[in-house]
Amino acid sequence: MKVILRERVETLGRRGEIVEVADGYARNYLIPYHIAVKASRENIRKIEEERKEYLAREAKRIEDAQEIASVIAKLQLTVTMNAHEDGTLYGSVSERTIVDALKEERVTITAQMVRMKQPIREVGRYMVPLHLHPEVDGEVSVWVVAEEAPKHAEPTGE
Structure with missing residues (x-):
């Protein structure tokens, strides 16, 4: 099953990446714990919006830290x-x-x-x-x- 990661997972990838995982792993762990969502057009669009907001917040945090x-x-x-x-x-x-x-x-x-x-x-x-x-x-x-x-x-x- 293809899923979009909502946060970084050490063994899979970074936030926003689309990865292929076993169906059971997605259904029993990633999706129920809101670590990932099923890769659909609607979810990809939502994740892209969230990613843009996240990148803007992250840029502000970096600027503050600098x-x-x-x-x-x-x-x-x-x-x-x-x-x-x-x-x-x-x-x-x-x-x-x-x-x-x-x-x-x-x-x-x-x-x-x-x-x-x-x-x-x-x-x-x-x-x-x-x-x-x-x-x-x-x-x-x-x-x-x-x-x-x-x-x-x-x-x-x-």
Whole structure:
């Protein structure tokens, strides 16, 4: 049976493609779960309209992601953490920390967009990769600095 995919299916194809599948697979899985529709002239026309709308929305998402990437590329975030004298942090800088620091700069992204291989555990400058959209990646510069220890008041000796 020929069906039109309404969403991407790893083993079959991308959204909007017409593919040939077993009748049972189409009737029992793809069509009931709204993953595909039977390929008829009417359905092809509807899918084409949906595809045009989808492409317009996707173009807007890409444009927004590119705009965020250009703003982020100009930023230099500073994260202040408690650290040992040798520069090792007591904790670590995670994806959530980066998201919160960007939020202070009025840039909103999710923690899933931050692609750190591992948390930052030492003071220094790091380039943190971001995956803003499947077609848009970026990087943000992050300075991790040690928090100044509070200076204790010296006894006056009186």
